[in-house]
Amino acid sequence: MTSAGAPLTPTVTVVTDAGFDLLGRLLQLYLYDFSEHAGYDVDERGEYHYAWLDAYRDEADRHAYLFRVGAHPAGFALVRRGEPTTMAEFFVLRKYRRGGVGTTAARQLLAMLPGTWSISQLASNRAATEFWRRAIPVPFEEITHADGHMEQRFTSPRPQRPAGHR
DSSP states (O other): OOTTSOOOOEEEEEOOGGGHHHHHHHHHHHHHHHHHHHOOOOOTTSOOOOTTHHHHHHOTTEEEEEEEETTEEEEEEEEEOSSSEEEEEEEEOGGGTTTTHHHHHHHHHHHHSOEEEEEEEETTOHHHHHHHHHHOOSOOEEEEOTTSEEEEEEEEOOOOOOTTOO
16 A cells, blocks of 8 residues: 555566566565475575576566566566466565555456466465455356365456447
8 A cells, every 4th residue: 555545556567588687586585485385495595496487588378477566566477378378476575465466466467368267376375365266356166176276267358348449
């Protein structure tokens, strides 16, 4: 929330080559947060390793998005387009959590990429499951997998054009 109490509104943009350094640094914060659930360890340099970062720069079906609040980075999403589209990673900096930034960013992203989606999270990460249950703006099917994942499947509709537009 802003000092006036109004919700913060993020912008969602595609990460360009210049933004991958920032994305890499934000991934370190994400992996640190996520290590609580996944048990990740840092390497000898004190860094986490994310094996697919270069794939989001190089592969046509992988897309990286940055969230900003004003001029400040606020989080990111890594998405793999396909049938269904999958949310590989989604992260909002702690400062911007619980103020609507994540929900707004998620809904903007879903509107930008209409079609069938699959979003999964570790069942032990109850906060993530509760977040997605609130953030997905359409009816969804929820599946509990034997491997310890929760999954939401749904279709994000194409934005409707105003009457009179072709």
